[in-house]
Amino acid sequence: MDLQHRISLLLLIFSSLLELTSGNFTAHDCDRRCLAQLLIDKKLLSPPQNENCTTVVNITSIQYETLSFDTKDMQMNSRIKVNMEWMDPDLAWTKNYSFPTIVMPVDKIWTPGIVLDNAIETTVEPYTNDVQVRRDGTVDHAVVLFTSVSCEINLFNYPFVTGECPVAINGWSQKSCSLNLQISDNVSLVGGSGGEWQTLSVIKVSDTSQPESRNYLHVTLSINPFGAFVTLILPSALILLADLVSFALPFEGGERNSFKVTLVLSFTMFLLILNDHLPNGGNCSPLLHYHFSFCLVCLVLSMLISIVLTRLSVDGSILPCRRSKVHPSNSPNPKNDCLDKEKDMGSEISLLQKIVFFLEDMDKGDDNKESNMAFAYFMDKCCFCFFLIIYIIYAIILICVTQADICKVNNLDFWDNSKPPDYSFDYSYSYYYYYYQE
Template sequence: MRPMDHSVLKCCLFSLLLLTVSAADPPSNAAILASEMTPGNASNTANAGQAPNTSTNTSNTASTNQPSNTATSSRATTPSCTTRRCLASMLIAKEALSQPQSPSCISNISVPLIVYETLSVDTKDLRFESHLQVMLSWEDPDLSWDTSVYHHDMVVLPVSKIWTPELHVTNGVQTTIKHSNKDLLVHSNGTIEHMVIMNTVVGCEVNLYNYPFASDFCPIAINVWALKGCGMFLNFGNVSTTSANRGDWLTENVKLDAKGGRDDRNYLWVSLKMRSENPFLSLVLPSILIIVADVVSFSLPLGGGERISFKVTLVLSFIMFLIILNDLLPGGGQCSPIIRKHFCFCLVILVLSTLQSMVLTRLAKCGTLWPCSLSKSKDSLLKDTDNEEESKSDIKASAEEKNTALQKVVKFLNKMAAQDQKNAIHHRFANKVDLICFCIYLTILIVYAVVILYFSFGSQCKINQLDFWS
């Protein structure tokens, strides 16, 4: 057989092989190349000495393309990896850093639980600080996945790569919000769970009218952004409290409410009550004891100055007491505390009592309320007159030589007795006036005690704590 006949035979066998492969798989590049080949081209290739290499390479190409096409079709239905990290990487790659866009332009943020704690109550600046742990839950359909492909119900994502709702306190003076963790939990249906920690200082004009027996409500207005039908709404759940006792204040109750039934004006209504033991012992009781000591001081005699010195000591002690405890006294506001009026009354009554004792001491000694200089001039004038009369009588006695030393002694004793009788009359009069003043003083204190007890427990002062919305 001639060489040309061998080349034609090889070309025919190769064409039959390619037809068999093409029947099981779509035409590849090698098949198209073989179909374009003609006997003339095959003979030219054979004459060039390249027919064996071409047939071998074409068959290898055909055999290689068949598994490649099969792998491509399998990747179309099965992901390349199914681990949680791979799933998390896929969700992070979506860059869901904006608010979920629902058809209604509103995202409902669920707040299933708020853990509340009162940190401190500042009665001087009328502020109180709170600590809140807020659980948040919302849905983002873009972060959902098919559990039949990724066999995981939950995955953890970094909070910096996912959009989270931002809360704000409407009546907050200073608010800090931080994430409780660097990660958040995402469910397969797109539900996201997260927790934030809020420390807020709220300006609340606490009703201190009945201080230290004060109690009041203070709001913490927690809301989110919403404008012209777009934004977010909060759906609150339960509220729990921890560490109810903070200093002199007790957190009695915390509940959720909304002003006027509006969904965009939600607030926590915190009920606060003051534990009155410490303020009563440090503020009220010392003032009561000082007033009682002043009442008892009326038993001291008017003469000698003991009563005056004691009362002056009480006044100075009370003034020093107010200066030292000035920082403990509550601030003012719409309802000024009664305790400030109480201290003012105590100071005034102490000063009046001291002045009364000084006047009566003067009255008991001299029998007159004139100043000392005038009274001394009168006494000296009377004394000079007596001296003149005595000198005249002495001259006359010496002239007539009728008076003796015994008569002088009798006259001196009579004068002393008259002076003692006069002083006794002054003392009796001053003591009567002192007794009347004591009765008036005691009556004023009893009436004051009844009035202050009525205003402390029976009277109330109203404050609108939600005026920051009006």
């Protein structure tokens, strides 16, 4: 019995040593890939469930880039790279593994979803297909957001415009659970130009006046006025100048009327070509629309005045229904009838009287024509002074109006201030479902 007891004790000690040796061998011989596979087998696709059902995600840095700005539809397209980290205790490992960090596939663990409150369309892509996990369960991840947001900018002074556009970045919130984003001030601007628009600055702003978290990127945009000035403002100013100089042309021959009609048709065609390129401006319609209307009215009015003055110089009347005066040589005259009767009598005196009356009528017609022409040119000078004064006053008023802050817009009206946001679905699940499902 004593021998059997000793044999049993030895077998027990040997099995204990064998189990301990096997355990140490498994812990020490498991590499990073083996540890990552062990964590993948847990299938941690749901968010960490804390006691208060709130997951905190730290946004460590943001890189912002404006891709384009559609002035016609008032939409801004952006590319945003977001670096984030969060704590998932179920991904932590014990000290038996000496690795400080491991790399895991991004589609094998839960990743937070980001809500853009004022986005029209958003595409989320992982910056890499892997995430870095630390020993304590901290996960480092980065995503790239391609988003299109509606942004109403005050275009009243177009093309001399500087405006602000918000890009609201927040987590999702439900009745009892939420994803809280802690966004740092480490926001950098990449690039700067998106077509005719330039991005001047981008800063992170937090609205603390509301009970719920409201964070957004305050993007400051400015338009390059050179292109719009050359293609829009300068041609209209030159056409007005050409119309003003056309008052130096004479009435005779119709060159002035033809030139003014050509100016009106050219400006009308100019507006038709630019109709699809002019911005709408939303509630703040650009002053450029009113400027073009003023130019068109002035050109048409100048053309009509020129036509009326041309008739006035010829007929001495602006009434279109009045008959033109007939030349004295072709007009019937009672005196000529008397001379014709005396001519039949063969009187030389009657023939001389007819010649005298004819010359007097010609002189009288020339005097009337010169008087009409002088009056027409006088009215033409008055019209020239009128248009010159109107253009000077218009330029002064235009400068004063552009300096005043007449129109204001509110880009933060997409938030509902009546109640906290209540999203009906889990964005973290949709983020995984749409981008990582096989």
